[in-house]
Amino acid sequence: MTYSLLQVAEAFIRTGELTDALDMLNQQLTANPADDEARRLRAAVRLRLAGDDHLRAALADLDALAALAAGDHVQRSIVLQRMGDLPAALAAMQAARAQQPNDDRITARLLDLLRVTGDRRAARNLLAALPPAWRWLEL
Numbered sequence: 001m002t003y004s005l006l007q008v009a010e011a012f013i014r015t016g017e018l019t020d021a022l023d024m025l026n027q028q029l030t031a032n033p034a035d036d037e038a039r040r041l042r043a044a045v046r047l048r049l050a051g052d053d054h055l056r057a058a059l060a061d062l063d064a065l066a067a068l069a070a071g072d073h074v075q076r077s078i079v080l081q082r083m084g085d086l087p088a089a090l091a092a093m094q095a096a097r098a099q100q101p102n103d104d105r106i107t108a109r110l111l112d113l114l115r116v117t118g119d120r121r122a123a124r125n126l127l128a129a130l131p132p133a134w135r136w137l138e139l
Contacts (some may be wrong), residue, residue: 004028005024005025005027005031005038006024006025006027006028006035006037006038006041006136008024008026009021009024009025009038009039009041009045012024013041013045018045018048018049018051021045022042022046022049024043025038025041025042025045026042029042034066036065036066038059039062039064039065040061040062040065040071040072040075042058042061043058043059043061043062043075043079044058044075046058046061047075047078047079047082049117052083055079055082055083056083058075058079059076059079059080059083062075062076062079063076068095069099070096070097070099070100070103070106071096071097073092073093073099074092074093074095074096074106076092076112077089077090077092077093077096077109078087080092081113081116086113086116086117087117088094089113090110090113090114090117090119092104093109093110093113094110096110098111104135107126107130108135110126111123111126111127114126
């Protein structure tokens with residue numbers, strides 16, 4: 001049975017061989033530059049690798065996507081936060097929440113970024129707009 005480059009990359013990721021996975025994803029994107037699934041996966045691999053070069057490359061991959069889904073905005077936010085750009089990380093999370101306003105994980109990350117940036121008023125406003133569930137009441 002023959003496996004695709006993307007399947008091999010996913011196998012490498014499962015085994016923790018991120019450098020090999022990155023090599024397979026690079027080959028996949030060279031052969032299929034419009035493969036957004038491979039680009040998203042490559043960004044995720046780069047996010048797990050150490051170093052500013054990998055963070056910049058992950059951001060470039062995410063910025064090259066044809067259309068950003070909420071998860072892509074979350075990934076951008078993580079990359080931008082690690083790069084030290086908190087305002088851009090916050091804007092990315094706001095974009096993610098605009099697409100998925102009922103996703104608790106996105107809301108929690110947005111609230112955390114509001115806390116980190118010290119924007120208590122925006123955090124209070126967001127909390128006031130949320131349903132009175134235990135998760136939000138304990139904050």
